[in-house]
Amino acid sequence: MTKAASLPFALAQINTRVGDIEANKKCILEFSQKAHERGARVVVFPEMTLSGYPIEDLAFRATFRRSAESAAQDMAQTLKDNGCGALFVVVGTVGTTHAESSDRPTNTLLVLHDGQILHTYDKQFLPNYGVFDEFRIFTPGHDTLTMDIDGYHLGFAICEDIWQDNGPAIQLAQSNLDVLVTINGSPFEENKDHVRTDLCIKRAGEVDAPVIYVNQVGGQDDLVFDGGSFVIDKSGNILARLTQFDEDLCLWTLHADGTSTADEIARDMDTDEEVYNACVLGLKDYMRKNGFKGVVLGLSGGIDSALVATMAADACGGENVWGISMPSMYSSDGSKDDAADLARNIGAHYEIQPIEPLFMSFQNQLKLDGIAAENLQARIRGVIVMAYSNSRGLLALATGNKSELACGYSTIYGDAVGGYAPIKDLLKTRVWQLSRWRNEQALKHGEVPPIPENSIVKPPSAELRPGQKDSDSLPEYDLLDSVLEAYIEKAHGRADLLEDGFDEKTVDTVMRLVDRAEWKRRQYPLGPKVTALAFGRDRRLPITNAFRE
């Protein structure tokens, strides 16, 4: 068959919800309709579009699998009924178990066309590292899929298939593909977009054809999918690129002579903008997908709660943010003013609940001192935050950052209270950096910078005893964060850390704190994953663990 003059693809970067098969189907139908109206012949959706991703142990529910299966059949028919029968619709879903001995389904790509499921392809490589548990819940496929549309030869792959060197790209290297279509559910990590494009350049070289990379967008529990879908060729030319952190549809047309045209090449975001957006989208989708309209958090006047409140205002509007100032006898006047200024800047509700009378009531009975008395203050605040959460139906936000969390420098059932922790994967130095970045953005747009300068520049303190500073208990944050980055992100052991030039005392202090904080971290609320190795799903140490390097 000779090639048509051109083959127009639509890249449909949508935001699905795990388990919401009906809503996901509706969204696929809408984007297919738009793609059709804009002249697309093929529309490509992300991995597991219909089921949502990642589905975790929902994979084992037969009812869920049956629902997804019948929805896929329905959808093919509805597309035809809606006049989109000529469109080839590439979607992901949970597939049928094909191994007799397995109760695990497949991670499957469907090509819908003319009212039918025309082709299916099952993911061959199932990631089981970091945040991924796919080997636990899926059974792998063993066959490649290629198909012809208007004389163009298409190959297919699903996400991890292209991250392994012996995947479909090598299997299809001799197939004379015109394009390799990949559907993905690739969670955001700082600077991961460059890793993805480098990888696709390699695969494009192997198949000697451009690679279409469609990624999902949106927050799902502690994962944030950044979208940023693209088309790239083996020389590294970006032929199309969609926006990050939002739904998007882009038309990319491949011509018979191998050239192509696109109606969008979105700009590349810098790291601060990416990370800030990841945190806001993670929170926004956690709220929306779990039915929360507003949030409550304690405003201490410190930088952490200021940044979290600002992110929350960006996610759901300042009018849906309740900021509670809960001063103790150790809170400075400056802190109280900073909290009030912040709330005013972002348009949040602001209420003051002094904890001193409550603290006195407890102390009247308990007579605590030392750390126990410090924790008591934090826990009284936790009770107040949860009281607002319960009585007004607000999502309580924990304001802890990754440096604190890593070192256990927080009070469990106190400041760690909450349903979601927007900055749990940001080191303290990054909290300062993003706060400055967010204020600069405001200035650029002629708005009032949300975060009071004083919250940024003052020395961090928990204000749980007179004159307390974080640096009494922890190394200075510049140093601490450097050690944490080497120990956690780079997995440097004790010997490596000493070779990195850190002094022995600091190394031993930080390693001891981090290794001992495991239990507290497991009880910490969900928050977005931003760096390569967040705490939580992608780092699993035993709690009872006597090993010391």
Place this chain on the structure above:
Amino acid sequence: MTKAASLPFALAQINTRVGDIEANKKCILEFSQKAHERGARVVVFPEMTLSGYPIEDLAFRATFRRSAESAAQDMAQTLKDNGCGALFVVVGTVGTTHAESSDRPTNTLLVLHDGQILHTYDKQFLPNYGVFDEFRIFTPGHDTLTMDIDGYHLGFAICEDIWQDNGPAIQLAQSNLDVLVTINGSPFEENKDHVRTDLCIKRAGEVDAPVIYVNQVGGQDDLVFDGGSFVIDKSGNILARLTQFDEDLCLWTLHADGTSTADEIARDMDTDEEVYNACVLGLKDYMRKNGFKGVVLGLSGGIDSALVATMAADACGGENVWGISMPSMYSSDGSKDDAADLARNIGAHYEIQPIEPLFMSFQNQLKLDGIAAENLQARIRGVIVMAYSNSRGLLALATGNKSELACGYSTIYGDAVGGYAPIKDLLKTRVWQLSRWRNEQALKHGEVPPIPENSIVKPPSAELRPGQKDSDSLPEYDLLDSVLEAYIEKAHGRADLLEDGFDEKTVDTVMRLVDRAEWKRRQYPLGPKVTALAFGRDRRLPITNAFRE
């Protein structure tokens, strides 16, 4: 080589600690010495003896792997130096990575002899379901191991290897084995001992020789290993059996004519005794391995806290248990008396901290009503329990049972507060059953039954508002627990539950509660796994999940 008249094996069922390579080594040396003194030629230890099990992501730490490697070498030499060089010592450990492309090590069996590591065998089948994540952290072996000792032909396998039908037993079916030696880290589940023996009968048939099954014993986070090691033949004759829930050493001698003799065939425990022991050992080892000497918990006068306190007294002695009565304006006099009686019966410290004055202080500021006011009472109690924990270094125990936890019928940061939850995997009906069982045991031994009869017979109530009963919010526990068992343990979907004969209203209520409680359950403290499907590691649903059957 002709067979010696007999080959004496020692089964060494020991309690290791993850990461504590030195202590584990010491224990292996001691038990090897005892085995040698009792005339053993071969001593068999559990899976991953030297490293502890399960090691989770410690597998990725090069320093940990190197420590284990050098400890194994040392140990072989020390055995020889101690006069045990002639003994064949079968131990498990973390092995060296053999796949070039992998940073994952092996799960390995070593045979130590005459100062050397004589043989190694790498586990071929890596479980990745339920509580197991081995495919994530290990790389599989591909070779079988057999060896001759005194003319007897031995084959080897590690745990999951015998749970798969195409494992070493089939691979060695034609090898004329005299015995198949298996080393195991098989977590306790109700009635699992019969599953294990049935499995080993099958494998014994395949290799046409007895199977030695050595299992580890002890608590590790939420797993409890029950020991219960044994030797069995293809006809199902138990040739030796070690005790459950304790370290043990047993000599089993195989004779040249195929007969054998053993110095122990421990009795079979019934289910109540097994489950009670699992809960106590889980708590005891969690305390010991994490450095806690005592516990604190709220005593409400109800059955849950009564059973937990009794288990705690059995785990660490009543003198190390702090029971805090925290009556509110809604607590009945009966409840207060029951709490005091319980504390006296088990010899616990007993303190009374009324929460009414604290509640009034909060209400003076917050003016809450409804659920928010109920939760406030529970959270004040949580603060008090944690104050005792912090000021006295006590492990706080959460007293919630599986029925409550499944349905979200508890207050997060309130009664769910604690570092460990001893009955989190017991349904409420089982809580009553074990309480009666424990009282009967006391009577049998001429002791005072610890749990007041009134705590067992009165209708359960959270006592957070006047006249409140659990049955206001939940189906009656007999019914609730039947539905939970079908829904959770048997994974019955909605249609199956209706077919089971449950009415539609109950089914929908329970499913809705269970599906919505996911977030709260993730924040719940660790507790022992008792049933096939506990909440926690072996059930992983997305939190943002819109799927409803």
